[in-house]
Amino acid sequence: MTIATSHLIVDDRLAKQNAVLLGLAQAIGGASASIVIATGPLVGYMMLDEDKSLATVPVSAMVLGTAFGTIPAGMIMRRFGRRAGFCSAALLGALAGLLASFAVFQNHFLLFSLACGLGGFAGAFVQQYRFAAADTASDDFKPKAISWVLAGGVLAGIVGPQTVIATKDMFAPILFAGTYLAQAGLSLVALCLLAFVRIPKPPRQTHKQAGGRPLSVIMRQPRFIVSAACGICSYALMSLVMTATPLAMIGCGLSETDAALGIQWHVLAMFGPSFFTGSLIARFGKERIVSIGLALLAACSVVALMGLELAHFWSALVLLGLGWNFGFIGATAMLTDTYRPEERNLVQATNDFLVFGFVAAASFSSGAILNLFGWATVNILVFPFVVLCLGLLAWLVMAEQRSDTTA
Known part of the structure; x- marks a missing residue:
């Protein structure tokens, strides 16, 4: 099916290929x-002679790079198209792997x-894959297109840790040097795949289409405040x-392989539920799913505090991934209620910048703590922040119920 209008091009055959x-x-x-x-964190810990609290800086730098890349990624792809942006980012990812090695x-x-x-920074473009898959899809096929890309995210949770396990000793006794060479190779393979993606550039928006309310007005909405806080x-x-x-696992005498496999299960738990999280939100409501996600984050910490065996770490990581999935996706769904179509790009970019900025601060402070x-x-x-967000959700629900009653 191919439909061309002045506003969009819908072609499910192309959408399937792209997805x-x-x-x-x-x-x-x-x-x-x-x-x-x-x-x-392990590489940082090995490199630092004195202040080991800085060991998590590399992860913080990655998250901060993603935060700073969100807005440029959108600008570059609007100007030069999706494929050019994705391919350029894949090249940058390969360069980053070589430099890290x-x-x-x-x-x-x-x-x-x-x-x-x-x-x-290159990863900020990867965040756009799921949106790009839906660019040429019909309304019926869009959920499937996004799901296909999310399936790739699940596989990424296996490919990454297994790459670590297979390459960490490639240049022994220098641990992980081969891992980052392999990372560069993976980016080049992705580049070859992305070269075949075909997504027409969207038409330029008129001044009227590009308008909308001031960002400050949107951000003062109670629903925006609560959704952003929960996200x-x-x-x-x-x-x-x-x-x-x-770092905690290595400190308790567990191996690098144990840590890598733990991250693998964690990433699978992060992305695996995405195939049905949307259905759960539609059935039970956004606020309830966010609340469940926050409760799972608290459960993660409860399990982690119960012991230092491998099972405790792995179980906590799985609960952590599930909690992120329900909490973050639910909060993102709440955010969509706060803006109009012409305000979407600005609000989404602002939200992502806030989220990844705080994530960078959290990962940076993690090592020091x-x-x-x-x-x-x-x-x-974890507990006081979970309680704070649950309180904000309860306040929002009651405020909106009062508003509906008054209206």
């Missing part, structure tokens, strides 16, 4: 993030952190605990 390519690219190129999550060989912490930041806390708390977990106060403190810090 398959983008799903495969997500599985291969998207594995870079899980590679950095699984190994970045060189930094590991040279034992250069700042250079390694810079490489992770560049990889994070930030869901992602930042996940980052706080996840970033510290590999772990080093100074211990694993238990990292997990205890």
Whole structure:
């Protein structure tokens, strides 16, 4: 089916081809993030001689790179098209992997952190794969197109950690140097796939279409405040605990392979439920799903505080992934109620910048908190923020019910 209008081009055959390519690219190129999550703190810990609290800086640099890349990614792809943006980002990802490998060989912490930041910037484009898959799809096929790309995200959670396990000793005794060479190779494979993606550039918007309310007005809405707060806390708390977990596992005598497999199960738990989270939101409501996600984040910390065995770490990581999925996706769905179609790009970019900015702060502080106060403190810090967000959700629901009654 192909339909052309002055506003869009709908072609499900092209959409299916793009969705398959983008799903495969997500599985291969998207594995870079899980590679950095699984190994970045460990590499940083090995490189630092004195202040080990900075070991999580590489992961923070990756997240900060993603935050700074969200707005440029949108601008570049609006100007030059999806394929040009994706291919350029894949090249940057390959360069980041090569630079990171060189930094590991040279034992250069700042250079390694810079490489992770560049990889994070490239990752901002990967975040757009699921939207690109729906660009030419009909309304009926859009959910399937997005699901196909999300399936690639699930596979990325396997490809990344398995790459770490297979390559960590490639240049022994220099651990993980081969891992980042492999990361560069994965980005080049993704580049080959992305070269075949075909998405027509959208028509330029008229001044009227590009308008909308001032951002300050949108951000003052109670629903925006609560959805942004829940999205930030869901992602930042996940980052706080996840970033510290590999270091905590190694500190408890577990192996790098145990840590990598733990991250693998965590990423699978993050993306796996995405195939039915939307249906759960439609059935039970956005606020209820966000509440369940926050409760799962708290359950993660409860399990983590119960012991230091491998089963405790892995179970906590799975609960952490599930909590992120329900909390963040539910909060994102809440956010969609706060803007008009012509305001979408600005509000989404602003929200992503806020989220990844706080996530970077959480991952950066994670190492310092772990080093100074211990694993238990990292997990205890989750509870007050969960309680705060649950309180905000309850306040919003009651406020909206009162408003409906008054109206």
